[in-house]
Amino acid sequence: MGPKILTVxxxxxxxxxxxxxxxxxxCEVLEASNGVEGLAIASKEKPDIIILDxxxxxxxxxxxxxxxxxxxxxxxxxxxxxxxxAGRENVxxxxxxxxxxxxxxxxxxxxxxxxxxxxxxxxxxxxxPIKAKRFDDxxxxxxxxxxxAICEQIRAGITDTPWTVIGRAQSGEAVDFCSQTLPxxxxxxxxxxxxxxxxxxxxxxxxxxxxxxxxxxLCVKTTVDEQTRAQQMGFNGxxxxxxxxxxxxxxxxxxxxxxxxxxxxxxxxxxxxVTLPSTFGTNVANEVTTHLRAKLSEAVDAGLDKVIFDLSxxxxxxxxxxxxxxxxxxLCDELSLKQRMIGSSVVSQECKKYEETKDWSFVSTFNxxxxxLCGKELIAA
Amino acid sequence: MPTTMIxxxxxxxxxxxxxxxxxxxxxxxxxxPPGTELLNGEAHIASSVGFIGRxxxxxxxxxxxxxxxxxxxxxxxxxxxxxxxxxMVNDAMGEVANMxxxxxxxxxxxxxxxxxxxxxxxxxxxxxxxxxxSSTERRVVSFKCLKANQQIVIExxxxxxxxxx
Numbered sequence: 195m196g197p198k199i200l201t202v203x204x205x206x207x208x209x210x211x212x213x214x215x216x217x218x219x220x221c222e223v224l225e226a227s228n229g230v231e232g233l234a235i236a237s238k239e240k241p242d243i244i245i246l247d248x249x250x251x252x253x254x255x256x257x258x259x260x261x262x263x264x265x266x267x268x269x270x271x272x273x274x275x276x277x278x279x280a281g282r283e284n285v286x287x288x289x290x291x292x293x294x295x296x297x298x299x300x301x302x303x304x305x306x307x308x309x310x311x312x313x314x315x316x317x318x319x320x321x322x323p324i325k326a327k328r329f330d331d332x333x334x335x336x337x338x339x340x341x342x343a344i345c346e347q348i349r350a351g352i353t354d355t356p357w358t359v360i361g362r363a364q365s366g367e368a369v370d371f372c373s374q375t376l377p378x379x380x381x382x383x384x385x386x387x388x389x390x391x392x393x394x395x396x397x398x399x400x401x402x403x404x405x406x407x408x409x410x411x412l413c414v415k416t417t418v419d420e421q422t423r424a425q426q427m428g429f430n431g432x433x434x435x436x437x438x439x440x441x442x443x444x445x446x447x448x449x450x451x452x453x454x455x456x457x458x459x460x461x462x463x464x465x466x467x468v469t470l471p472s473t474f475g476t477n478v479a480n481e482v483t484t485h486l487r488a489k490l491s492e493a494v495d496a497g498l499d500k501v502i503f504d505l506s507x508x509x510x511x512x513x514x515x516x517x518x519x520x521x522x523x524x525l526c527d528e529l530s531l532k533q534r535m536i537g538s539s540v541v542s543q544e545c546k547k548y549e550e551t552k553d554w555s556f557v558s559t560f561n562x563x564x565x566x567l568c569g570k571e572l573i574a575a
Numbered sequence: 576m577p578t579t580m581i582x583x584x585x586x587x588x589x590x591x592x593x594x595x596x597x598x599x600x601x602x603x604x605x606x607x608p609p610g611t612e613l614l615n616g617e618a619h620i621a622s623s624v625g626f627i628g629r630x631x632x633x634x635x636x637x638x639x640x641x642x643x644x645x646x647x648x649x650x651x652x653x654x655x656x657x658x659x660x661x662x663m664v665n666d667a668m669g670e671v672a673n674m675x676x677x678x679x680x681x682x683x684x685x686x687x688x689x690x691x692x693x694x695x696x697x698x699x700x701x702x703x704x705x706x707x708x709s710s711t712e713r714r715v716v717s718f719k720c721l722k723a724n725q726q727i728v729i730e731x732x733x734x735x736x737x738x739x740x
Contacts, residue, residue, distance in 0.1 A: 206663070207670040210651040211599075217652075249692070278677025279692075283684060298681075299674045300598035 196220035197242035197314045202232035202258065203276065204250040208299075212245060215303040218376075219316045219402070229253025233261055236268050242314045245297075245306070248277040248288070259291050272313045276301075304373050304403070311402020318376060318406060329447055329454040333357040336377035338368040338394060339412060340386060344435070348381070351439030357446075365394040372404050379446050380404075381433060384413040384420040395427060408449035412437075444477035455485040465500045465564060466493040466531075468522070470515075472507040479514045487525055494529050500567040501526060502560060505537040511544040516551055534563040583686075584679075585714055588634065588729055591678035592718065595671060596727075600649045604718035604727060617641070621698040621705070621730075622668035624676040628690025630683060632733035634676045635698075635705060636668070642725040643668050661699070669695030675729075707732045 196219065201212040204227050213223045224239055226232035229246075230253045236244060244262070248255035255275060262268045275288050275296040288296045295309050310316065327333075335352075337345045337359055345361035352359065360377065362368040365386065371377070380398065382391040391411065398404040411424035415434040424432050430449050433442050447454050458481070460467050466489070471478060493501065503522055508515065519535070526533040537545075537556035545551040557563045589606065596602045618640040625633040638646070647667035648655045658664060672695050680690055698705075707713040714731040 205666060205670045205673070207647075207650055207667040214652040251694075278674050279681050279684070283689070284681065299677060300595045302598055 196222065196317060198222045198224055198239055199310065199314075200224045200226065200232065200235055200239065200241035200244045202226045202229060202244060202250070202255075203247035204228055205247070208247065208276070211303070212306065215306050216310070216316075218319055219307075220319045221314075221316060229255065229258030229261070232258055233265075233268075236262065236271065237265075240267075241271060243294075243310055244271055244273045245310070246273050246275055246293075248275055248279070248284075256287075256291065259293065263292055274306075274309055274313070304401075307402050308400070311405070312400075316402035318403065327450060327452050328456060329443075329452045330356060330456075331452070333378040333446070333450070334360060334375065335446070336360050336362065336368060336371060336380045337412075338362050338365065338380065338386070338391070339383035340364070341383070344383070344412065344437075347437060348439075348442070351437065352443065355443065365390045365397070368394060369397060372398070372401075372407075376403060377407060378450060380407055380409045381412050382409060384411045384417065384424055384432075392423065392427060395424075395429060399428065408446075410445060410449075440473060440475070440477055444481065447481070454481045455489055458482050459485060459489045461493070461496075461498070462560070463564060464498065465502055465567065466490070466498050467502050467504060467560070469504040470508060470518075472509070474508055474515065476514055479518045482518060483521060486521060490525050490529055490531060494531065499530070500532045500534075500564075502563045502567070503533060503535045504560070505535060505541055505556075506558075508537070508541055511537075511541045511551070515541075516545070516548060519545075519554070520550060532567050534566050536560060536563050584630075584632075584731055584733060585716055587679045587682050588675070588731055589716060591675045591682075592636075592727065592729060594678060595674045596720070599671075599674070600646060602649075602720050602722055604720055607717040607719050607726070609716075618699070618701045619643075620664070620668055622665075622672040622695055623698070624669075624672045624695050625693035626676060626680055626683070626690040627693065628683075629688045630690060630733060632711075632731060633693075634672065634679070635730040635732075636672050636675065637728040637730065638668075639725060640664075640699070642720075642723060642727070645723055645725070646671065665697045669697060705730065705732075710734060 199216060199221055201209050201223060203209050209225045216223050224235055224241060226235050228250045246255045246258060259273060262271065262273065272294040275293045276299065277284065277296060278299040294313055297306060297309060335357055337348055339345060340363045342361065345359055349359045360371060362371055382394055384391045395409055398409060408430040411429045411432040413420045413432060413434060421432045431445050433445065458469055490501065535554060535556050536559065542556045545554045557566060593604055596604050619637055620640050620643045621635045621637045623633055623635045643664050644655050644658055647658055647664045650667050676692055680692055683690060712733045716729045718727045720727060
């Protein structure tokens with residue numbers, strides 16, 4: 195359960211507006227129509243913040259605040275005053291009451307979210323399910339770059355995914371977009387004029403709505419200062435130009451904890467099949483390693499006792515592959531899984547060159563591997 | 576009452592209604608020529624909030640009942656069909672009036688004319704007018720909301736408290 199927000203306002207309209215504003219966040223909005231009700235709910239529910247109207251019947255905001263501050267159990271609850279009257283005297287009077295902030299009606303939804311978000315930790319609803327999203331689920335990537343070619347390049351590079359790229363040339367346009375639609379990932383050019391990319395990052399992190407969205411900097415490889423500054427400021431990472439699209443996709447997947455396991459792990463004929471693609475490299479190895487233990491354990495839990503590691507798409511065996519292979523072997527031993535590897539003769543020969551892998555044996559096809567695992571005659575690679 | 580004060584009130588109300596409609600409803604209003612009044616015929620609603628102090632008066636905000644429903648739905652993020660009875664519209668239009676007059680009150684207070692606000696009230700009907708007594712200044716400013724093709728009329732009745740200065 196997220197934080198509790200108590201809105202105390204005699205206007206049902208304002209209470210509904212506030213409830214609507216926080217609808218997309220993981221929080222509970224409690225309502226009271228006057229100060230007396232508000233104090234009762236505050237005592238019972240101990241909200242994390244109170245949004246308190248000033249002018250109300252029965253007990254107005256000043257009196258409610260005074261009573262809150264004199265109650266040892268409630269005095270620590272931060273209060274944001276809401277008032278239709280912004281005159282200097284009124285503001286001074288509010289400030290003296292010890293409120294955390296005040297907001298003048300009319301107010302934009304984004305403003306109240308921002309003010310509340312400065313006091314309590316607001317997380318967008320569904321931020322937990324996002325972790326369970328798959329790599330092939332639709333995502334929105336906002337690219338803030340004044341060079342349209344970059345956007346096009348990213349679009350062209352992700353055509354194998356259902357992801358959508360939205361391009362915006364300026365920070366203001368990006369902020370407007372985020373206020374309407376929350377992107378899943380944001381890429382910001384670090385070379386926007388006047389450091390606008392860094393300023394935009396600060397604005398995104400200060401906003402409750404966007405503070406959890408992964409943000410990557412985009413810059414040329416040689417701009418070390420910009421990359422250092424981005425890292426110091428807390429960007430989720432930097433994507434260098436010219437862009438390696440596989441690297442970009444891997445960064446997006448990691449930042450959102452996207453489930454990529456389906457690309458490599460599947461059950462086939464009562465066997466767990468782990469397949470490495472021809473594009474195997476560090477990124478793929480990292481993804482497979484991330485899921486390896488869980489997927490092998492799942493297989494055992496589901497009653498499987500055989501696993502086939504298919505390297506047939508690979509043209510060569512490098513240290514990354516060998517390290518992954520060793521992890522695979524170790525885990526299979528730990529979990530008492532029978533394993534067999536499929537690989538080309540080239541990969542097989544290369545593995546024989548290393549002390550750690552010289553005893554690895556390969557078969558050529560899935561059927562052969564399955565036959566060996568089922569106790570039939572071994573066909574040597 | 577000094578002419579400048581009356582002009583000031585017109586300007587303050589214009590600025591306030593524009594701010595409230597733009598901020599809360601994302602609607603732009605265009606001022607209509609002086610003298611344009613709300614056409615009677617369709618059922619309409621007048622929400623009002625008074626101010627009492629050195630400057631005393633009341634502000635009425637007129638709209639058609641259908642536009643009031645649109646405003647309510649937009650404010651609270653519902654479909655118009657989901658608006659449950661007149662009470663929700665009354666509360667929303669009262670709040671709109673409260674925000675507009677609260678905004679005016681703040682500006683008046685900053686100019687050394689503090690006042691307090693009355694609670695909002697609502698009048699519904701058609702073919703009705705609110706008339707001012709002879710000692711009261713009546714001002715009418717009218718706006719067109721092009722996006723909704725609707726009209727909003729503000730009627731300000733003001734009475735300046737007699738003072739020595």
